[in-house]
Amino acid sequence: MEGSSTLQRHQHHAFSLHWLSEGLPLPELPQAQRSASGETANASITIREEDPQHWPELAVGAHDTPFLQMARGDLRLSVEGIGRFRISNAEQIAWQRADQNVSDQDLRTFLLGSAVGALLIQRGMLVLHGNALERDGQAIVCLGHSGAGKSTLAYALMQQGWRLLADDLVAITPDGQVLPGIPRIKLWYDAARAFGLDPDVLPPIRQGMQKYLLLGEAIERAEQPCPLRALYLIRQQRRDSNDPDDSRISRISNQKRAALALRNQAFRPRFVRGLGQEGGNFIALARLQQSVPLAVLPTPRGIPDMQEWLQEQSLLSAAAQARSAGEDAE
Amino acid sequence: MINLEPYWYLASYPKSGNTWCRVFITELRRLANLDSAEATAAAQQEEQELRLNRDLATGSIVSSRHWLDDQLGIDSSDLSWAELDKVRGRAGHQRALYAECLRYHKVHDAFVSRDSAGRPVVPVEGCRGAVVVVRHPADVAVSLSHFFSWPLERCVAFLLNEEAALCRSGRRGGQQVRQFMGTWANHVHSWLDQQHLPVLLLRYEDLLAHPHTQFSRLAGFLDLPSDASLIAEAVANTSFSTLRAKEDEEGGFRERPDGCDRFFRSGRSGEGREQLNLEQLAQLEKAFDSTFRRCGYPTAATAGPEATC
Numbered sequence: 001m002e003g004s005s006t007l008q009r010h011q012h013h014a015f016s017l018h019w020l021s022e023g024l025p026l027p028e029l030p031q032a033q034r035s036a037s038g039e040t041a042n043a044s045i046t047i048r049e050e051d052p053q054h055w056p057e058l059a060v061g062a063h064d065t066p067f068l069q070m071a072r073g074d075l076r077l078s079v080e081g082i083g084r085f086r087i088s089n090a091e092q093i094a095w096q097r098a099d100q101n102v103s104d105q106d107l108r109t110f111l112l113g114s115a116v117g118a119l120l121i122q123r124g125m126l127v128l129h130g131n132a133l134e135r136d137g138q139a140i141v142c143l144g145h146s147g148a149g150k151s152t153l154a155y156a157l158m159q160q161g162w163r164l165l166a167d168d169l170v171a172i173t174p175d176g177q178v179l180p181g182i183p184r185i186k187l188w189y190d191a192a193r194a195f196g197l198d199p200d201v202l203p204p205i206r207q208g209m210q211k212y213l214l215l216g217e218a219i220e221r222a223e224q225p226c227p228l229r230a231l232y233l234i235r236q237q238r239r240d241s242n243d244p245d246d247s248r249i250s251r252i253s254n255q256k257r258a259a260l261a262l263r264n265q266a267f268r269p270r271f272v273r274g275l276g277q278e279g280g281n282f283i284a285l286a287r288l289q290q291s292v293p294l295a296v297l298p299t300p301r302g303i304p305d306m307q308e309w310l311q312e313q314s315l316l317s318a319a320a321q322a323r324s325a326g327e328d329a330e
Numbered sequence: 331m332i333n334l335e336p337y338w339y340l341a342s343y344p345k346s347g348n349t350w351c352r353v354f355i356t357e358l359r360r361l362a363n364l365d366s367a368e369a370t371a372a373a374q375q376e377e378q379e380l381r382l383n384r385d386l387a388t389g390s391i392v393s394s395r396h397w398l399d400d401q402l403g404i405d406s407s408d409l410s411w412a413e414l415d416k417v418r419g420r421a422g423h424q425r426a427l428y429a430e431c432l433r434y435h436k437v438h439d440a441f442v443s444r445d446s447a448g449r450p451v452v453p454v455e456g457c458r459g460a461v462v463v464v465r466h467p468a469d470v471a472v473s474l475s476h477f478f479s480w481p482l483e484r485c486v487a488f489l490l491n492e493e494a495a496l497c498r499s500g501r502r503g504g505q506q507v508r509q510f511m512g513t514w515a516n517h518v519h520s521w522l523d524q525q526h527l528p529v530l531l532l533r534y535e536d537l538l539a540h541p542h543t544q545f546s547r548l549a550g551f552l553d554l555p556s557d558a559s560l561i562a563e564a565v566a567n568t569s570f571s572t573l574r575a576k577e578d579e580e581g582g583f584r585e586r587p588d589g590c591d592r593f594f595r596s597g598r599s600g601e602g603r604e605q606l607n608l609e610q611l612a613q614l615e616k617a618f619d620s621t622f623r624r625c626g627y628p629t630a631a632t633a634g635p636e637a638t639c
Contacts, residue, residue, distance in 0.1 A: 066420045068403040077403050080417050114404050146395045146407055147505040168405075189501035209410060210501045270400050 015120060015171050015179045016225065021047040024095070024104055028112055028184045028215055030223070043091065045119060047111070050094035052076075052084050063274035070274025075118045082106050085115045090122035106206055112182055117169050117267045121277055125171045126284040127267040130234075131185075132165035132178045133157050134222035139178040140315050141170050142297065143265040144234035152191045153234060153299055155214070156307050157315075159195075163222040169267055174284065176291055177225040184215035194303040230319035231288075232297035233261055247309075249318045250325035251295045258294050259285070295319035337433040338552055339392070339452065339460040339527070343517045344438050344496065345473035346465035347534040349593070353573060354545055355434055355552065358564040362555045392437040392452050393497070393506040397421070411500065411508045415445035418507070421453050434552065438496055441520040443510035451510070454526040459551060462521045464625050465534035467514045467614050468602020477590050486610045489514040490617055515621040522624070533625060535599045541565045570597035 012019040012029035019029060024047060061070045069076040077085045082102055086094040093115045095107055120127045130143035131154040144150045151167065158164055166181025173179065189210040192199045202212035237247055252258045262285050266272060272281045295318065300306045342348040359365050398406045398414075401421035406414060439451045465473075471485040478485075488494050496509040511517045522529060530551040537544045542558070545565055549556035566572070574594045577586075586593040603611065615622065615629055622629045 065401045065403065065422050067401065067417075079402075079404055081413060109408050110404055113408065145505065146399050146405055147503040149503070188503050190499075191502065205408060206410075209408075211407065211503075268400070268403065270403070 015116075015125070015181050017123075018044040019047060020044055023049060024107065024111075026108060026112070028108065028182055028213070030180075030183060030221075043123075045091055045093065047093045047095070049096060050086065052086070052096055055086050055094075061274055063270055065270070068270070068274065070271065072276040073122060075122070075271060075275060077110070077114055077118070079110050082110055085111065087115050087118040087122065090119065090124075093119060103207065105203075109206055113168060114268065114271075116182070118271050118275070120169065120171050121267070121271050121275055121281075124277065124280050125173070125179075126281065126288065128170045128172065128262075128265055129168070129267040130170050130265065131167045132170045132181070132226075132228075133162040134165050134178075134226045135162050135316060137224075137226055138229045138316055139165055139222075139226035140230045140232065140319075141172075141178060141228060142232045142234055145265075148234045149236060149299060150234060151185050151187055152303065153297075153306070155185050155187060155191070155195060156303065156310055158185075158220055159307070160310060163220045165222045165226060172228060172284075172288065173225070174287065176228050176288070178228050179225050180221070180223055183219050183221035184213055185219065187212050187214060191303065228288075228292050229316050231262070231292050231294045232315070232319060233265065233294070235296050235298050237298045237300050245325060247298050247300070249295050249297055249313065249322045251293060251319065251322040253324040255289070258289050262289055262294065293319040293322075295322045296325070335433065335456070336458045336553075337435060337456065338458050339435050339437050340463065341437045341441075341460045341521050342463040343465070343467075343470060343511065343514055345470050345477055347463045347532075347537055348436050348438075350537070350568070350570075350573070350597075351461065351463060351532070351548060352434060352436060354548070354564055354568045355554070357568050358545075358549060358554055358560065361560055361564055361567075364554075391506065392418075392435050393439060393509045395505050395507055398507060406507060407503055411498075412445035414507055415443045415451055415510065416447055416449065419446065419450040419453055422455075437509075438511065439509040440511050440517045441524045444493075444512075445510070450524065450526060457527055458553075459528040459530065460521060461530045461532060461548060461551060462518070463532045463534060463537075464518055466599065466602060466627055467618060468606050468611060469534070469599055470514065470602070471610075471614075472601045472605050473595070476595050477587065477593075479590060482606060482610070486606065486613060490613065492516070513617065515618045518621050518625070531625075538570075538597070538599055541569075570594060 007023040008025070010021040010025050011032040012021070012026055013032040014029050018032055019026070026047070055076070058069045058071050058074060058076065063070055067078050073089050075087045081098050083095055083097045088094070093111065095111060095115070097107060117127055128141060128143055129145070130141050131150050132139050132141045133154060142150060142153055154164060154167060164183055164185065165178050167183070167185050169181055171179045171181060186205050187195070187197070189199050189212070192202060192212055199210070199212055202214065205211045205213055233252070252261055263269065266281065266285070272278055300309045340348050340351055395406050398418065398421060402417065437452055441450055441452070442448060443451050467489045471482055471489060474480065474485040474488065475482050480488075490513055492512050494511050494513065496511065497504050497506050498508045522531065530547060532544055532548060542561055542565060546556045546561050549561060574592070577592055577594050619629055
């Protein structure tokens, strides 16, 4: 396929960037709009197939793993059985399938997560691992590691009138604006069922997996950058807890703890280190920590309980108004 | 990447004394002044962030998604269990960024899984050895029933199930990946028979009956100080009654699941023989006969006082 002039060009707009994908459709990303005013995104990113044999050799980096090689401005990712990716010079994502049985969907799953994340990091953006929601033109960001319940929370908030700004990858500008990112949510089978959705009619994230994609019409999305008002760390409540403090939103005001917590919620801190972006990232995190309140969001287990609990919260202001927990409490 | 830092595994079927060993290691290192207060605090803070072992500072569980995501550079939940088991063994050791005390990793996986194509499910490069802790499966059944709030019958079936795994659902997320175990015997053999890592086999029953000798063996295997007075103090400070009292005092141990009254519950051995019915005991003995012999547990043929390993 390489070198063919018949490759279809897919143009998209996300993270205030223009994305041009040659040959690989990216239905998860919003279409690029050609506005009459001639307004254009501030940069263009190219996504294309390449033979890794043409990629320059990289010296072994201190932060490399058997799956990742990194240098300033260059990141290589291998996903066994899926393919290889190279993200370079803050403007290009190259990919190659492991074999012809790898579907576009398989490629996209990893391209739109790690590869796009690496590219945003190369561009010096502050990238957090979480999701961003908008209400009244203002944003909150909910953070949590894999398995913390981020997507379930995002979908529950969307049902309560919030609009989705970004899922998984959240990019924040130096002046505290959250950029509209990838408007899709990935829900596990159990969560989809609990929300009353029928998994049989939803597209799986990959063939054979019981995790599903909600996109397009299924998503209420926010399309403009919004000022960030609150940062939340998701903590699932224990069902058997008798401590009322476990179910209230508590501010993390201790500077050291807040810094550590935020640093741990960066999107793939290893990428940041390996790409030599740690300095800028540190400053961006410090700035964020000074300007936006960080609080623990103790989400009840079970979707009906969570929905009921969320209805009682005012998340745009709750973080700023919350009391701090004791020094030892989470 | 070259792993210069040594590390070890504490491998066991669940509810077999893994946590007890890790509490002992933390205490021994503390008594021997191996870790500064700051290093331990930093390590515990790190662990706390992972929400795994709030009271321990030994190193995270090998099935931690957080660690795998970091190593793989992707969201591990975008891979199927089968795809994941093929690559888990190639992940690098989680480097002890803050303290040496993070060098002892808990693992409940069998050494290889049905899906790992013969490859180890855990990384072995740079690993110095595996402490394999075994406990009589009848006692494991009783302990599992309290931990998971399952009836005993279900626990016995779980021990006998060739497909048994922890976190096996492919329908929801979680902070750990699936851990294939198979039957209790499959689990024990997978670790004892592997050729990649030196093994120290410890029996829970012996840790209870002869703590000084057995914990000295543990310390020696892990290159930790093992002089008698240190071991005696660490053993006393981590005795079952002490841990239980601490759990009460602190209002619960982090690894205790919802619905489980306490993590450090009884610690006795022999409860299985009191609580399982004869048929269930016979089922275990029949299915695990060769493993019982190997571990020195009495079988129908050898009924009598327990031999030691």
